[in-house]
Amino acid sequence: MIIVLKPKVTKKEIEKLSKALKEKGLSPFLSRGKERTIIGVIGDERKLQEMPLEIFPGVEKVMPILKPYKLVSRDFQKENTVIDFGGRKIGGKRVEIIAGPCSVEDRESLFKTAEAVKAAGCFFLRGGAFKPRTSPYAFQGLGEEGLKLLADAKKEFKMAVVTELMDPRDIEVICRYADVIQIGARNMQNFRLLKEVGMLRKPVLLKRGLANTIKELLMSAEYIASEGNLEIILCERGIRTYETETRNTLDLSAVPVLKKLTHLPVIVDPSHGTGRWDMVDPLAKAAVAVGADGLLIEVHSNPEKALCDGDQSLKPKKFAQLVKELRKVAKAIGRDL
Amino acid sequence: MIIVLKPKVTKKEIEKLSKALKEKGLSPFLSRGKERTIIGVIGDERKLQEMPLEIFPGVEKVMPILKPYKLVSRDFQKENTVIDFGGRKIGGKRVEIIAGPCSVEDRESLFKTAEAVKAAGCFFLRGGAFKPRTSPYAFQGLGEEGLKLLADAKKEFKMAVVTELMDPRDIEVICRYADVIQIGARNMQNFRLLKEVGMLRKPVLLKRGLANTIKELLMSAEYIASEGNLEIILCERGIRTYETETRNTLDLSAVPVLKKLTHLPVIVDPSHGTGRWDMVDPLAKAAVAVGADGLLIEVHSNPEKALCDGDQSLKPKKFAQLVKELRKVAKAIGRDL
Amino acid sequence: MIIVLKPKVTKKEIEKLSKALKEKGLSPFLSRGKERTIIGVIGDERKLQEMPLEIFPGVEKVMPILKPYKLVSRDFQKENTVIDFGGRKIGGKRVEIIAGPCSVEDRESLFKTAEAVKAAGCFFLRGGAFKPRTSPYAFQGLGEEGLKLLADAKKEFKMAVVTELMDPRDIEVICRYADVIQIGARNMQNFRLLKEVGMLRKPVLLKRGLANTIKELLMSAEYIASEGNLEIILCERGIRTYETETRNTLDLSAVPVLKKLTHLPVIVDPSHGTGRWDMVDPLAKAAVAVGADGLLIEVHSNPEKALCDGDQSLKPKKFAQLVKELRKVAKAIGRDL
Amino acid sequence: MIIVLKPKVTKKEIEKLSKALKEKGLSPFLSRGKERTIIGVIGDERKLQEMPLEIFPGVEKVMPILKPYKLVSRDFQKENTVIDFGGRKIGGKRVEIIAGPCSVEDRESLFKTAEAVKAAGCFFLRGGAFKPRTSPYAFQGLGEEGLKLLADAKKEFKMAVVTELMDPRDIEVICRYADVIQIGARNMQNFRLLKEVGMLRKPVLLKRGLANTIKELLMSAEYIASEGNLEIILCERGIRTYETETRNTLDLSAVPVLKKLTHLPVIVDPSHGTGRWDMVDPLAKAAVAVGADGLLIEVHSNPEKALCDGDQSLKPKKFAQLVKELRKVAKAIGRDL
Secondary structure (H helix, E strand, O other): OEEEEOOOOOHHHHHHHHHHHHHOOOEEEEEEOOOOEEEEEEOOHHHHHHOOHHHOOOEEEEEOOOOOOOOOEOOOOOOOOOEEEOOEEEOOOEOEEEEEOOEOOOHHHHHHHHHHHHHOOOOEEEOEOOOOOOOOOOOOOOOHHHHHHHHHHHHHHOOEEEEEOOOHHHHHHHHHHOOEEEEOHHHOOOHHHHHHHHOOOOOEEEEOOOOOOHHHHHHHHHHHHHOOOOOEEEEEOOEOOOOOOOOOEOOOOHHHHHHHHEOOOEEEOHHHHHOOHHHHHHHHHHHHHHOOOEEEEEEOOOHHHOOOOHHHOEOHHHHHHHHHHHHHHHHHOOOEO | OEEEEOOOOOHHHHHHHHHHHHHOOOEEEEEEOOOOEEEEEEOOHHHHHHOOHHHOOOEEEEEOOOOOOOOOEOOOOOOOOOEEEOOEEEOOOEOEEEEEOOEOOOHHHHHHHHHHHHHOOOOEEEOEOOOOOOOOOOOOOOOHHHHHHHHHHHHHHOOEEEEEOOOHHHHHHHHHHOOEEEEOHHHOOOHHHHHHHHOOOOOEEEEOOOOOOHHHHHHHHHHHHHOOOOOEEEEEOOEOOOOOOOOOEOOOOHHHHHHHHEOOOEEEOHHHHHOOHHHHHHHHHHHHHHOOOEEEEEEOOOHHHOOOOHHHOEOHHHHHHHHHHHHHHHHHOOOEO | OEEEEOOOOOHHHHHHHHHHHHHOOOEEEEEEOOOOEEEEEEOOHHHHHHOOHHHOOOEEEEEOOOOOOOOOEOOOOOOOOOEEEOOEEEOOOEOEEEEEOOEOOOHHHHHHHHHHHHHOOOOEEEOEOOOOOOOOOOOOOOOHHHHHHHHHHHHHHOOEEEEEOOOHHHHHHHHHHOOEEEEOHHHOOOHHHHHHHHOOOOOEEEEOOOOOOHHHHHHHHHHHHHOOOOOEEEEEOOEOOOOOOOOOEOOOOHHHHHHHHEOOOEEEOHHHHHOOHHHHHHHHHHHHHHOOOEEEEEEOOOHHHOOOOHHHOEOHHHHHHHHHHHHHHHHHOOOEO | OEEEEOOOOOHHHHHHHHHHHHHOOOEEEEEEOOOOEEEEEEOOHHHHHHOOHHHOOOEEEEEOOOOOOOOOEOOOOOOOOOEEEOOEEEOOOEOEEEEEOOEOOOHHHHHHHHHHHHHOOOOEEEOEOOOOOOOOOOOOOOOHHHHHHHHHHHHHHOOEEEEEEOOHHHHHHHHHHOOEEEEOHHHOOOHHHHHHHHOOOOOEEEEOOOOOOHHHHHHHHHHHHHOOOOOEEEEEOOEOOOOOOOOOEOOOOHHHHHHHHEOOOEEEOHHHHHOOHHHHHHHHHHHHHHOOOEEEEEEOOOHHHOOOOHHHOEOHHHHHHHHHHHHHHHHHOOOEO
């Protein structure tokens, strides 16, 4: 850590600061430049995360050198984390697609959708049973009944199920049915929930919050990892900007940035990322081209009747066509799909 | 609701859309302009919130006319909501200050701080027992022990206690000790938590999420209200922008905008809003001048030793001086403090 | 245009507003719903752009129906605009790459770079002679000398030259040497400059401002078009968001959105869009996959010695490799490169 | 400057980097920590602004210590810059208000407005003759005729005139009539224009761009200062965020931040900052309370007929009332108005 001091810092102020640093077991080194004096701090600067250094008189600014996360960083583990689901893997050479309806609504539409997803060559079925909805008056999901339908579809079509956890009190019931537990964008910094899924032995799909930085996403992954669960899939799903033509701005640069910083697999959700079904096709292709390990795509057998996010869902036929085209893009960059 | 149709919309497309609207019990009216045809929809457009209208062929865009919230809007209740705490009121003519440490750390520092807050003329004591921390390695709060210390300070200094709820499993224990339950910025869209506090009969302090719009803040308040609890205090605490000189950008315009849209009291948190103790003074004054009903200010008897947010905490002496000056600003705009 | 009135609007207020609308030659139609009364305005709502409707008492909000631009919209012209440079075209089936150094520095490095760009199969050479630099103390470009070097390289390698115009006083000199005139992101709303290039008969490359919406980009294109010049190439080059890992956030969704709204060609600049040379490769591929008509890539024969933007420039060898791989991605989506 | 090296940096890479730094006349010092090695660079790091350090192999990140601006910083000049207009001063104890119409439209309305502004006790008259308008079809200002009307009003009411410069070719004519030259938000990084006004001996009012950081605003002021003109007034006028209830988000925190970093006066424009006339009153009060040296307020004798920005203009009567109330707020914080 580097502490930049104010031009008129006094000797006494420097001494006070040095003393406080030493009390934390760190070694401060003073370095005088022409315009500024700085203190370099040797030692584990993570100890300083709780220390309000900028309030010390004479301090102008504090610049950390080390990354605040550890277990999820490339420094800690060089090789990609690959998560194995009985043969199908997330994080390997093959780009995997997780598809299905925004929310589970009834057996018929779920089965139609699941069948179509499977027929297109995909193995992961997504579907929400507990739904975070902006309006208290909107459809909130079927709850456990929805989970049961997912389990039925899983059995019928031999797929793996991805579903969202919103409340620590639902962990048990969700674990009974899900293969991957999704933490939604609005819960990316629900730290209690992160700890809970950290204690499970089940893969977690962690979506980036719509106003969270890449660093904060990694810090949230670190929460899960610090409890012992390292099977974490990161998901870029659009961030909030001033642009209003799309619901969010899909930050595809985040994919190569994350691939440098972490060993965890990174997938992209072009459905939520744009909020418009007619944008899913080009952005899905771009996501594969940019290096994503997978995609999360909303498919619905009858989007016009969907109770949730129909505006951004693809029909099965369009989805099947898209998967074919994505396969070509994957090949072009040397991957499978 | 107004539905704008594409220039080349077909008769059949219009019929399909009209039929779908009528099935929801709404009356569509067609109006042909020179460049566009539009459909005006008469009836309760809230029924359409779940309907994916933009996916219908021929639809260019959909523009809602009504606000998506109801109970918390000025249309619904003209008079300001005033919340009474045995005489001291939030939402009345008097600007109230809620002050205290970011987190409760020990009896001595809490009591020193509480004493100073009370001595400055303030009645509301804040302090966190369960803390949402970005890093899993940082101090996470004292838990129930912290709540007990708050209760002791409350008794000793005759104050009301404001503390944060992060997890639905903590509701019972927090209700035992708190006078106001705070929902933090990161949980503004934790809808399950909102429903739970909606079922309580205790005032709720709802902080705006750092990337949430004013409309979303009101939708989250509507969640609480829709369960029967209308004692909600809204809090602006800074939003995320590209500017990095301050931790967040305090959106003071939100105060007069909210006062127009809702009858609920609105307060401002200049400590989190800027993340810098030296910015609290000017921004607190600005918040009073702009019309806030209250302030949330972090005070710590010894910020340099604080385990959390020391960088943005005021010392008791500075706080007492600030309250005096705020009183003058309040008077200047015709309010008390 | 739809004007939504306040719940308690008076008859007199409605009359005043209606009168004002009629004075502009527009026909207002009143429509009473259960909760709100609205006025639909028939006629060319562009006349209302200068009219401060929201200040009229009784008005709650104003919602335009039509797009504020005309000549550049898909409604106005269905077919793609294709700009022909003696055979090589921008806006056609082939994805074109414009490459070269950020600024022209000297003959040797420019020629080396141009040779490499040409050898990779590219036809368009970019290079700045007048440079907009954030710091007054940084290298500001060679001026006309730089333009002459570009002209020499153009002749030597038979390429077309793209260079930036910053000041209306430089139009004549730049026109003497350039094939495409670039309007940089910081000048996207320099309306006087837009008018000037609108009067030329030379293609214009218009970059999106780093905080401008897609709609504003199209309005700036409309400025150029309204003076008679319709040979406009739009360029997405990253927008400003809260994320700091990349210099900007490349908004690839803007490409398909623009392709729907306008007939103009759309290209992408992954070099400025990310500010990091190691991100250019994946983002360039994503840009082709998402449907861009071209790319703008910074190449420098010796980036470590570059006087400007060396951090985001590719070396010739890396560039040649990238072009090869981009060709595969283009093929995968049915285009050439 | 601190250069953080990658964990696996080689000796050769360090040598190459050190050599390059020494060639620039700087002294690198190596410091090995447990997890990272860093290089501290002693000497004028402004020399490194043009050097692409992040492209050197082995470099992880580069952290500047010094501010990139100099002449406008508090380090360079401790005392506030006060700009004197024959007795009335900007930057002194008195908060000054600059008021008038968005654009000059005709003699009658300008004189009515000017008279009202003067009667309220204000000395500075604003009015645009050349207007930057988003739409090419909107009113673009009266040009020199507008300047002449401003000069007439100035003479009649003994005021100082503030008007905007958009094009370097208008400098001469604007200088003939204006007392303060305004550089609008869209031209904050029009570096050629900044240089031109830097060479004048007339105060410049520099507005913050709607997506520019505080640091960039100071860099633009440095451009002006580096040419010799230090009479610069900075103006916060709202930044672009995701919030859509107000046209921009007025960043009042910028005022105290700027007052720390620079000796230049700082004013606030609540009219453009919110885009809504009904928000001007509370935000103007907040701007005074937060410590602004002045305000820029749009006043129009008949906003409903205004050709530009009528939605955000105050009527003379409302303006006079506001000035009275602002005077009380100024007194409350120990200033005059």
